[in-house]
Amino acid sequence: MIDDRSRPRPCQPCDVPVLPAGARHVAVLHRAANLDPRLLDEAVHNESGPGGWPPPGPGDREAEIPAVQTTRERMAPIALPQARTVAWAKSPPTSLGKGEIMPQDRPIVGIDVSKDRLDVHIVPGDRRCSRPNTVEGRRALIADLRRLAPAQIAFEATGGYEQPLCDALLAAGLPMRRCNALQVRRFGQACGTLAKDDPIDAALIARFAGTVSAEIVPPRPEDRRLAELESYRRDIVRCLTRLKAQRDRVSGAVRDLHQRRLKQAEADLREIDARIRQVVRADARLARRHDLISSIPGIGTTLTTTLLACVPEWGAISSRKITALIGVAPYLDRSGRTDNRRHIKAGRRHARSALYMAALCALRYNPVWKAFYDGLVRNGKPGKVALTALMRKIAITINIMIAKEIPWAPPTRPA
Structure with missing residues (x-):
């Protein structure tokens, strides 16, 4: 016999289901996270989901995708194939004028890119399809996405397989976003999605x-x-470093081959440097930024081109975000009475390595930053901590210089 008390009962007048005692703590947690208890979804969804995509042609008016979703449609649970899901809360109110469409009201497209196929998932509505990862398949997908007019088209970085899709989206003028694959995977684990499949990954990317x-x-x-x-220059430098380290240990049987490879690597390095200079000079924006960064004492051409190549976001985002993007922002590590030291985490390691070399050069050739470093050391900071703080200061200085388009000028002390 089934106990009726274990079933959710509607509560008047708002029809919010009353959860059994064993699940009330889940509702409490979701209320603390500003989630509506009505959006709890503990169903296991099948592989086959609702269809209806790609969107119909302009003549099929009855099946057209609405430009603006209603509140109830936006609050509908998002179904992942063969995975437990928890639906998300409504978007916070924003100050938009009358008649404007909120970005949250437009669909969001997630695309899982593989070598042979593009798996597409659209929320809200959980519509999905797949296209071959070919020129014709990408062209057909772009045509469908133009009719859909999404707010975002997100995909993961997949070792270069996503680059043709990225170029096609940029050429079509569609809003694209390349997501960090590790962040998407951890997001899915936090949602309880442990299965991995191309359609599941596309749904996770969209969410x-x-x-x-x-x-x-x-x-x-x-x-x-x-x-x-x-x-490619970094690969040549690594190869050249390895060949130079092996030069004294190569026997006579292969010495001539080793010398040939060493000379070829040196010639390739000169060729790649010439091509980098050509690319920088050919673009007015890159040339201007190159001149601004290289105006700082202690930063040469190689460091400048590395910083420009690794961080194209210079001047477009705030200084706090640029330091976190590179990985020189200290993060708190506190819990209760425990207060550990701050540490830098994540970021773009090649840009961080370039900043490290720039900081070492600044200690020799830039008296302003040498005084900044010495002041931190005198105040009791360890050498590596002071050097990391100098790296962060260099990144902030470069970001401000590019944003305001002003060259380096040493600060003047008031008389």
């Missing part, structure tokens, strides 16, 4: 983009070309 906001700086073709050249 991640709709939940976690980000300040998106659209990439430019010139910046991507410079980043590609800089990445």
Whole structure:
């Protein structure tokens, strides 16, 4: 016999289901996170979801996708294939004028990119489809997305397989967002989604983009070309370093081959440096930024091009965000009575390595930053902590210089 008391009972007048005693703590946690208890969804959804996408043509008016979702539709649970989900709360109110469409009211598209296929998932509505990862498949997907007019089109970085899709979206003028794959995976684990599949990943990407906001700086073709050249230069430098380290231990049987490889690597390094200079000079924005950064005493051409290639967001975001993006922002580590030291975490390691070399050069050639470092050491800061603080100061200075387009000028002390 089934106990009726274990079933949720509607409560008048708002029809919010009354949860059984064993699940009330879940509702308390969701109220603390500003989630509506009505949005709790503990159902296991099947692989087959609602269809209806790609969107119909302009002549099919009855099946058109609405431009603005209603409040009840926005609050509908998001279904992941074969995964437990918890629906998300309503978007916070914003100050928009009458007749304007909120970004949350427009659909969000998540795309899982693989070598052969593009799996697409759209929220709200949980519509999905797949396209071949070919020129024709991307062209058909772009046509469908233009009719859909989404707020965001999100995908993960997949080792270069996503680059043709990124170029196609940029050429079509559609809003794209490249997400960190580790963050998306941890987001899915936090939602209770432990299964991994291409359709599941596409749904997670769409939910991640709709939940976690980000300040998106659209990439430019010139910046991507410079980043590609800089990445290839790092490979040549690593190869050259290894060959030089092996030079004294190579026997006579292969010495001539080793010398040939060493000379070829040195010639490739000169060639790649010439191409980097050509790319920087050909673009007015890169040339201007190069002149601004290289005006700082102690920062040369190689460090400047590395910083430009690794961080194209210079001047477009705040200084606090730029330091976190590079990985030189100290993070708190407190819990109760425990107060540990702050540590830097994550970030772009190649840009951070360039800043480290810039800080070492600044200690020799920039008296302003040498005085800043010495002051921290005199106040009891360890050498590495003071050096990290100097790296953060250099990043903030570069960001302000590029944002305001002002060259380096040493601060003047009042008389």
